Amino acid sequence: MSAASCLLTEDQFLCSICLDVFTDPVSTPCGHNFCRKCITTHWETSTLCQCPNCNKVFNIKPDLLVNTFISEMATRYRQSAQQEASSSSSEQQVSKPGEVSCDVCTGTKLKALKSCLVCLASYCHTHLEPHLKMSGLKRHHLIDPVENLESRMCEKHDKLLELFCKNDQMCVCMLCSVTDHRTHDVVPLKEEYEGKKAELGKTEADIQQMIQKRRLKIEEIKQSVELSDKNADREMAEGVQVFSALKERVERSQAQLIHTLKEKQSETQKQAEGFIKELQQEISELEKRSSEVEQLSRSEDHLHLLQNFTSLNAAPPTKDWTGVRVHPPSYEGTVVRAVKQLEETLREQMKNLISQVELRRLQQYEVDVTLDPDTANPRLILSDDGKQVYHSDLKKDLPDNPERFSIYCDVLAKQSFSSGRFYYEVQVKGKTEWGFGVAKESINRKDQITLSPQDGYWTICLRNENDYQACADQPVRLCLQSGPEKVGVFVDYEKGLVSFYDVDAAALIYSFTGCSFTEKLYPYFSPCNNKSGTNSAPLIISSVRHTE
Structure with a gap:
């Protein structure tokens, strides 16, 4: 294209009537250009002979002369546009079944990119350009391509459906709003659209x-x-x-x-x-x-x-066989006695097996418990990992904070529990005195302590090597066949249950039932006095050894 044509804008190659590139362009006396067919048809259908652009009226229908310059430039532009369209159409997608196709394309229909609610037509990339560049067409309302644009016109008035009647819940045109729906609540489609879109959101x-x-x-x-x-x-x-x-x-x-x-x-x-x-x-x-x-x-x-x-x-020596008898043993009752013995054995074995199963079930609620040094009596020694505690004759110089036990050799765990179930195990092997269980948060830690539920403690203890006791409000002597080496503690907060088990024997030692817990519970431990070395072994919080 020549340098001169490059100075012209694209709008100057388009007829303002058909909005397409000039075909056989002619000029009016007022200097505006149109396709010969477009301006001729316009004047034939109009009562006045006037310019569609400046509205200048011609009393006598003027002779229309071909604008050779515009004709040449339009021809070149059309050729250039066709080349660009040919190149662009090869890149664009051909319309597939179910997709909206361009209404302007002839021959192979390309996929439409937008539909115009003013023109009531859909356009591919090439034919959409006028709507994107021409000032008059830029004001048209473009939407994503849709079929049947005619359905957007009012069947009664042949006007665009651009209003919404809230009373009848239907789309109407401008004439409908002043006729059939004049007393109704009518709003612009966009307003109703925004409201409905918000509802949909x-x-x-x-x-x-x-x-x-x-x-x-x-x-x-x-x-x-x-x-x-x-x-x-x-x-x-x-x-x-x-x-x-x-x-x-x-x-x-x-x-x-x-x-x-x-x-x-x-x-x-x-x-x-x-x-x-x-x-x-x-x-x-x-x-x-x-x-x-x-x-x-x-x-x-x-x-x-x-x-x-x-x-x-002389008679040979013989035995007097008169009283000799072979007495068959009595088998009667042997099976019955054996069955009874089996029944007793099975009953005892079932009891032990059930205890083992129950203990394994409780061990599933194992929690990690570590000792809290801020609560430990100054005469207690805690291991670095917080899993062991024993009594020492040497009293450490520690701050007397409110959490610390001042008189008795006691210590609490760091962990507290105010719901659910939990379980932990304590090794007592080698000790001659000990006590542990759980205690509520508000227990007295400074004065004389009574280990009883009434004072917030649910514990068992060993006194004088073989004196096992459950520290109830009235202490209960525990008759154990053998002293446990490892004791499991299980608590069900909601059920108000605290149980102690001999882990190795899988046997229940004692249970506090019907307890009423209303505050945090802490695991409680007392290794007791070392008794000049006879009770120097530590209490050890041991990990649960799960057995299959």
Whole structure:
């Protein structure tokens, strides 16, 4: 394109009537340019012969002369635009089924980028340019491409639907607002659009919130299923273990019963065999004597018979078998006694197995407990990891803060609990005196202390090596078959339960029930006086050893 044409703006190549590049451009006497066909048609359909741009009226229809300069420039511009359109159309997307196509494209229809609510047409990238560059077209309302733009026109008045009647909840045109809807609450579409869009935003937010709640509920249900599976697997494993142990006990009792019966049977057989053997020996001796007697009785020699009669007449030594009997052992009641014995054994074994299962279940509530040095009596020594404590004769110089026990050799844990369940274990091996459990936050730490629930303590203790006590309001003597080396402490805050277990024996030592907890609970420990070294072993907070 020549340098001169480059000085012209794109608007100067467009007819203001058809809004397209000039075709056979002509000039009016007032100096404005139009397509010959456009201006001719305009004058033929108009009562006045006037310029569409400046509205100058011509009394006599002027002769229209071809503007050769504009014609040449328009031709060059059209060629350049066609080249650009050809290059651009190769980059643009061809309209696919279901997509809005350009209304101006001839031949291959390109995908529309925008629809104009004024022109009621949709445009591809190339044909949209006039709306983006021409000042008159820039004021048109462009939207994302839509089909059936005619549906945006009022069927009754053939005007654009640009208002909304709130009473009838419908879109109307300007004429509708002053006729059929003149008494109604009518607002611009944009105003109603903004309101409805805000409602949709709120609805969408509510829906998303509902979706999120349901997703969380799905996760909750999945977690419940996982927990159910985990609990079921644990119960099945424990059930297999318990019933396998009981089955082994039954099989052992059965084997023992059969062994006992066979032993009695064998003893009877051995006794009978002994008697028979002895009898057979006597029979053999008697048969031998009978033969000798018979032989002598047949002798015709008087002297021989008389000489041997005396020695033969003496009876051989034999046993008096009159009172000898083989008494079959009484098997009656053996099975009944064995079953009763098995029942007692199983009852005791089931009790132990149930205790083991129960203890393992409680051990799942294990918490990490460490000693709080700010509460420790100055004569107590705490390990660096806060897991061990023992009494020392040397009193440390420590600040007497409100949390510290001043008189007794006690210490609390750093951790407190005001809900739920928790469990921890304490090793007492090698100690001759100790005490521990839980205590409420408001306990007295400075004066004389009574270890009782009434004063905020739920503990058990050992006094004088074998004197085990539950420190209730009235102390309870505990009869233990053997002293525990490790004690488990379990607390259920809501149920008001504090239980102590012999870990190695998996046996319940004592439970405080029906407690009413209203404030924080702290694990409590007292290693007691070292008794000149006889009680120097520490109390140790040990980690739980989980067994399968």
